Amino acid sequence: MADKPILFSGDMVRALLDGRKTQTRRVITKAAAHDALATFCADFLTLPGNRDLLPVNAVPGDRLWVRERFAVSGIGWGKKPSEAIGGRVHFHADSDHGWQSYWGNWRPSIHMPRWASRLTLTVTQVRVERLQDIRREDAIAEGCPGYVSRDGEDGVSPEEEFHGLWESLNAERAPWSKNPWVAAYTFTVERQNIDTAPVAA
Template sequence: MADRPMPFSAPMVRALIEGRKTQTRRIIKKPAALDALNAFGPQFLIKPGNADLTGYSPGDRLYVREEVRFCSQMDEIKPSKLSRHEPRVYTADSMLYEPACMMIEAGKRRPPMFMPRWASRLTLLVTEARVERLQDCSEADARAEGVIAIGAEESPDPDERSFVWAFSQLWDDINGPGAWDANPWVVAVSFTVHQCNIDQMPGGAA
């Protein structure tokens, strides 16, 4: 079991809070080993939860990193140097958190990658991690990614009413044009969402 950060965009943070997102897919950066195993047949692919290649295992705890704003008077101070008692605004839903003092004026936007562990308000408990090609994503999987499909009354094209289509558009928005068509190896991580800081969760890194 391990603790690690995971960044999310504002729309996906809202999906986590609303209970629509219970899966995420991340590109495997070193797919050569997977290509080699796959050449021998599907039975040689790695088993679900094999942390050596997926990087994730059931029981791992992921603290969500998201965009946040601290007081403007702290704009020149790195987030890692700030006190956990600093007031802050989570930009995904404009939630204001004032643990010890009031927010005077919200400062600059801090990208998710710079969020300290103590500032995270969402924790994901991994229940499954499996390796697959991106386009193996099913309708149920795409829906669990938190996307919203277009209603039948809004589009005559059946493809545009599917969750997979909506997820493919989101994937290209995040990773660039043609990213979906590239069909990379990904790790599909399933989890339960807990609306609390990781250090308020029972258990810890082994």
């Protein structure tokens, strides 16, 4: 079992907290991975010894601690995140517009230290597939249940909602139309820091 960090946007953090998100897809970018995909089947990348070709080097049983946009006040105010142990952590995903304007020291998620994380994901499955191969149940697990208008005349399917979400996050580097190879990670969510979360047997 290994512990690894993983970044999520504010909207996706809220979906994790709400229990709506138990999957995430990450674009496969490494040239060696694409060479392997051109020669072997997609499952080749999930075999032991090949996981370093994946965007997140994780297999079932590994734990991922979520990095999100944050600030530290109190003891840690004004210090680097790595030096701010003991300060109070504030999470941008929890803030409304007034709170956002009040805290001017928001730090990017990439700088969140392990001790400040509040969400731990335990990986249960890793698949490699084309983005557009997503199934309805997977779109729902991505936090996209779809919706129907109040009058019941209009609506969006889970797949269509996920399509829109993907474009809002990845349109420039990996647009839906290019149908990129992705790694799909399924996980359980613990609302705890990784160092206090229970370890799976």
